[in-house]
Amino acid sequence: MGRTDDSEHLNRRDFAKRVVAASSAFAAPLIIPRHVWGGPNYTPPSETITRAVIGTGGMGMNHVVTNVKGQTPVTLAVCDVDSGHLARALERAGEGCVAYSDWRAVLDRQDIDTIHIATPPHWHALIGIAAAQAGFDLFSEKPFTRTIHEGQVYRDTVARYGRMLQINTHGRFGNYYGYGATRALEKLVRSGLLGTPLTVRVGRRQGFNWKIREWSGRTNLTPQAVPSELDYDLWLGPAPVKPYHPHRVHGSFRGYWDYDGGGLTDMGQHYLDPVQYILGKDGEAPVSVDIDADPQDSEAIGTWRRMEFTYADGCKIV
Template sequence: MSSISRRDFLKQSSAALTTAMAVPCIVPSSVFGGSGSVPPSERIVMGGIGLGGQGTRDMQNFMTAADVQFVAVCDAAADRRNKAKDIVDKNYGNKDCTAYSDFCKLLARDDIDAVLSATGDRWHALTSIYAAKAGKDIYCEKPMSLTIAEGRAVADITKRYGTIYQCGTQRRSMRSFAFAVNAARTGKLGKLRTLHSYVRAGQSSGVLKPEPVPEGFDYEMWLGPTPFIPYNSSFVSHFWKFHFDYSGGMITDWGCHCNDLAQMANDSEMTSPVEYEGTAEYPKSGFCNVPIALHVEAEYADGVKLIMYDKKTPDIWPNMNTQLSVKFEGDEGWVYVDDGGNVDANPKSLLEKRKFEKQQWTDAANWQGHHRNFLDCVKSRAQTIAPAEVAHRSTTICHVANTCLRLGRNVSWNPQAERFVNDSDADKMISRPMRRPWRL
């Protein structure tokens, strides 16, 4: 990584956009009633940034669409990017995919229409911003931001450039979750009262000692805008998710799914709760510093409650498994869904019109709707099911909840101004400076 690369990218992408336009002149496959064989000129050319487990899953799913062609992959780790390139090459039976360690070089390519960003949380906002500036549409994994300010910047820039943005909150497009959301939105539960969100607790670890950076791993690029910390393999592979400098912990990791579904169910996607109270327990030693136990109760202006749990109790949850789960409760009933495809409701008659098979969240078929929606919107320029502004509002709930827990007291949030109410300490947590040379 270098700042030169970033600058080169801006020059190249700007120049490229003047001459060759990136947006394909194609019609949505849904209009044609399916994909089938698609001429090269009508394919959406994509590049993937950050290709670990989730990114690879996304990419492989995208590649099942006949109207998608992956031509480039990027990862700071040589083994990952080479593996990703092999997957793409094998898929197309050629050696055409180019592997990059610097995403700016990928974005500078004028033949790429859209990018998949499945990096760690620290990079989601910046890769989206740079992609938007390069005229690329974006499918970005969740959580879409590390701070509220990052989310606002992404929402603003995608609006500025008319970028098609889909947040990887794919449960929105899964039929089981959509069923629950629909039950709430269509009044089948009566007036909504409480939205339950099972986000699970964070993890702790021992002290992570510095280790040499492996050859072929661009660690500076991997860290990107976040504070420097010496390399440690456990940190890079896993524990970054449980340190506040690099992630928001489970509140943002699962919360941005569960709270997002709650927002959708409550038809409050362009706002958020206004009052938050909660308790958390933090690791007493070791590297991790996000909550290992938590409970947050938030309340919308109209009195609807959104409760985030780290564990399930039988009085609330009809299924005590440890899968990501939501339950929406109204005056006249409730509906429950989890990642295992389990659905329950009261009254049971709510389940009568269910028209879907039980599917695990990992089933590929369960993902394709979300990816398809993105591809169709890239073509039609309609808004996706999880656009930046909506994702930003949902993710904001997670960040505000985290702020409440870190401050150890109640906070009030003004969703219009996107500031805390008379709370300068909390306001400071809306944003964090980035490491050189990165900026929002």
């Protein structure tokens, strides 16, 4: 039997009246918890974002949100190969969060919406691709990936599976960059008032100077014993097997080609990405890159003095 027209057009007010009438038959009021309806300081379950943070060291720990009842997002899982990091993250997240030492177990969760990837960059593409294939949306720390090819495969996979991905690059999405609002500068350049080609100079004081040496590697490391709290094999993952030394891992891994690209890939996401957006170059890459630097070691990333990116129309970023 089909439904009548009246049943098909039952509105919310009629529904509420019927619910109240039905509840009166039990001689007790129908009480619906406040968090179901939402309102000030309460997010209804249908709009609550559930998340997992994979990699809870320095930057990852900053993004472990303490769970507050009725508010979003909710951190349901934290994951790290260092048991010390993991214990601190679990304590911060609080009630409702589960700790994992292997990121693959996190992807078995059906109640998580988004995966926040805060591992070293050599893991970004592999975890992100697997998460997209498993149906998760993604938020990733910079740099996007360790290599250009990894980034292209990662990007294409996210698109193929219809997932959402955002990189944590506040320079583009924030309201301020250098001496003006990022979007306003992009609009000004697009108007043609400044002419073309343009040259943009990003000074060391914009954030590169203190990163150049801090994120440089060392060439004289002596192998040391792996700490008991660290699963070093899983930390290495897809990277080449190298003897353990603390300078290769937590806090200083950016100085080694196996895992990252030094201060440029670390801060370039923040300071060069907005410039590329302002110049309208999202759809293209530089046609030439000139670098003033000493010869680089095959493993340890060294310092550099100047880089110049030139685009097909003559625009430059220095």
